[in-house]
Amino acid sequence: MRPGARSLAHGRWTPLWFLAPAVLTLLIVGIYPTIFALVTSFRRYNITRPRDGFPFVGFENYRAVLSDQTFWDTLSRTAGFFLTVIPIQLALGLVIALLLHRPGWGFLRALARVSLVVPLATTYAVVGLLGRLVFNRDFGVANWFIGWFGFQPVDWLGSPSLAFAAIATMDVWQWTPFCALIFLSGLSMVPMEIEEAARLETRSPLALLRHIQLPYLLPGLTAILILRSADVLKLFDMVFTMTRGGPGAATELISVYIQRVGFRIFDLGTASAQAILLLVLTIILSRLYIRFLYREISA
Amino acid sequence: MRRPLGRGLHGLGLLLTLVFALFPFYWMVSSSFKAQADLLASPPVWLFRPTLDHYAAIWADQKVTTAVVNSLVVASLTTLLAVVLGTPAAYALARFEFRGKADLWFWFISNRMISPIVLALPVYLLARQAGLLDTYLVLVLIYLTFTLPIVVWICTDQFRAIPPDLEQAARLDGARQFDVFWRIYLPLGAPGIAVSAIFSFIFSWNELLYALVLTRRDVQTAPVVATSFMSGYELPWGKIMATGTLIVLPVTIFALLVSRHMIRGLTMGATK
Numbered sequence: 001m002r003p004g005a006r007s008l009a010h011g012r013w014t015p016l017w018f019l020a021p022a023v024l025t026l027l028i029v030g031i032y033p034t035i036f037a038l039v040t041s042f043r044r045y046n047i048t049r050p051r052d053g054f055p056f057v058g059f060e061n062y063r064a065v066l067s068d069q070t071f072w073d074t075l076s077r078t079a080g081f082f083l084t085v086i087p088i089q090l091a092l093g094l095v096i097a098l099l100l101h102r103p104g105w106g107f108l109r110a111l112a113r114v115s116l117v118v119p120l121a122t123t124y125a126v127v128g129l130l131g132r133l134v135f136n137r138d139f140g141v142a143n144w145f146i147g148w149f150g151f152q153p154v155d156w157l158g159s160p161s162l163a164f165a166a167i168a169t170m171d172v173w174q175w176t177p178f179c180a181l182i183f184l185s186g187l188s189m190v191p192m193e194i195e196e197a198a199r200l201e202t203r204s205p206l207a208l209l210r211h212i213q214l215p216y217l218l219p220g221l222t223a224i225l226i227l228r229s230a231d232v233l234k235l236f237d238m239v240f241t242m243t244r245g246g247p248g249a250a251t252e253l254i255s256v257y258i259q260r261v262g263f264r265i266f267d268l269g270t271a272s273a274q275a276i277l278l279l280v281l282t283i284i285l286s287r288l289y290i291r292f293l294y295r296e297i298s299a
Numbered sequence: 300m301r302r303p304l305g306r307g308l309h310g311l312g313l314l315l316t317l318v319f320a321l322f323p324f325y326w327m328v329s330s331s332f333k334a335q336a337d338l339l340a341s342p343p344v345w346l347f348r349p350t351l352d353h354y355a356a357i358w359a360d361q362k363v364t365t366a367v368v369n370s371l372v373v374a375s376l377t378t379l380l381a382v383v384l385g386t387p388a389a390y391a392l393a394r395f396e397f398r399g400k401a402d403l404w405f406w407f408i409s410n411r412m413i414s415p416i417v418l419a420l421p422v423y424l425l426a427r428q429a430g431l432l433d434t435y436l437v438l439v440l441i442y443l444t445f446t447l448p449i450v451v452w453i454c455t456d457q458f459r460a461i462p463p464d465l466e467q468a469a470r471l472d473g474a475r476q477f478d479v480f481w482r483i484y485l486p487l488g489a490p491g492i493a494v495s496a497i498f499s500f501i502f503s504w505n506e507l508l509y510a511l512v513l514t515r516r517d518v519q520t521a522p523v524v525a526t527s528f529m530s531g532y533e534l535p536w537g538k539i540m541a542t543g544t545l546i547v548l549p550v551t552i553f554a555l556l557v558s559r560h561m562i563r564g565l566t567m568g569a570t571k
Contacts, residue, residue, distance in 0.1 A: 022385055025447060036421040096316050116320050119320055120554065125505075133326070144341075227565075237522070259416055268420055282409075290405050290408060
């Protein structure tokens with residue numbers, strides 16, 4: 001405890017009064033529904049067949065989910081999506097961060113830095129709508145672009161692998177700036193004297209990156225990996241508006257799939273079991289996040 | 300001192316970054332001003348005679364304007380509530396020591412990671428039973444699950460930076476705990492509170508899944524209405540892009556205001 005804080009004595013219940021409104025609210029809007037989902041996950045709960053009632057069925061939903069090939073396919077597709085976008089986002093993000101960190105081109109540099117905020121703020125659903133226009137088979141600008149390199153126009157959203165590439169492209173557009181800005185803040189943590197001295201020692205930017213800047217980039221890298229994986233598990237809006245998970249199930253990531261089971265098939269028991277499993281995965285991720293990134297606060 | 304080649308490449312790289320970041324945005328805005336024939340042209344046209352037809356169509360079709368108003372109401376209300384409920388909690392986390400503080404902090408943080416689909420299912424069932432589907436109330440409440448944590452995180456950070464001496468001096472003068480919060484922390488923490496309010500507005504404004512599941516007609520938000528245009532054979536691209544522009548433009552302006560804090564908002568303060 002810092003010496004300044006010690007003298008701020010307070011009554012035993014004082015913190016409670018300040019905390020209670022927020023904590024009670026989150027209990028009601030966050031925890032209560034979660035418990036309700038947990039209970040639902042042990043029931044047969046199809047609201048298109050209310051006459052069957054909603055009987056408790058023990059672990060039947062979980063057994064069904066865990067032996068459901070589609071569920072596992074969806075999870076591995078989600079993992080595949082993460083593994084597709086993250087290397088591109090990291091590499092591009094690092095290059096952009098280095099460009100923004102390097103002295104020179106003052107105004108252009110400031111402009112480029114600010115422009116990175118635009119993709120991050122764009123409504124995810126609108127990114128999907130935009131994706132549908134950009135990747136349109138007949139008049140999309142993506143086909144015009146690949147035409148420059150001598151490729152024939154293709155039906156992006158009609159073919160499974162191309163649709164996957166298309167949603168990955170939109171994700172790369174939206175989230176590369178996130179990586180770039182995190183790396184940039186890491187780069188700006190390198191003490192000026194050390195960086196200047198190193199620049200005199202070596203002319204190679206790669207050596208500078210490897211020996212001086214890399215240690216400052218690692219905490220940001222951890223944050224990116226964990227947050228981006230949570231984001232991919234959450235990813236719904238953009239995919240839903242762009243492809244609805246199609247063609248077939250080619251772009252159906254985990255959140256899109258659970259939404260379909262819950263709100264288009266109306267099998268809420270099974271969907272709840274899937275959601276609870278997703279929640280468990282998320283809790284593991286957030287424990288990792290806390291363990292690696294908030295060490296100083298817990299100490 | 301620097302080699303001219305390196306400088307040129309640096310400039311080119313920055314230019315490409317700018318194009319990369321802004322092109323889709325530019326494409327959306329410019330498409331919203333294209334006549335239908337220009338929109339469907341192949342190859343795409345770059346120079347065209349701009350038209351306001353699509354915006355006029357949106358204005359005439361009240362669906363979009365109503366939805367924008369709905370979004371505005373929901374995002375403002377949830378932001379206001381988040382600030383009212385969240386700032387006292389942030390003060391307690393910033394200044395008091397108590398048992399379970401770390402656990403509480405972690406609980407707030409983990410809300411950042413949870414997929415909305417996990418809550419959308421039970422909240423849909425609960426709201427259906429309670430007759431709350433398609434009301435402002437249910438959206439405002441469920442949005443608190445992400446707006447409240449962000450206010451708590453950012454304001455805790457901000458309040459920690461306020462010198463404890465101020466509080467001590469006020470307490471010696473006999474100020475009550477609540478007065479300290481009200482007269483010292485709220486005014487001095489105003490910049491952080493503003494940033495957190497802007498973030499919570501942006502996140503609520505951009506949200507689709509909850510709104511899609513929990514609204515039917517009356518309180519559909521702007522992203523839901525934009526999505527609803529995507530059915531039928533001939534898509535009204537101009538109208539879709541004009542709606543998209545109307546949705547994205549206000550939050551982009553907000554985001555530019557807080558651009559320096561963008562990363563803090565998105566990572567919940569883990570990196571600055």
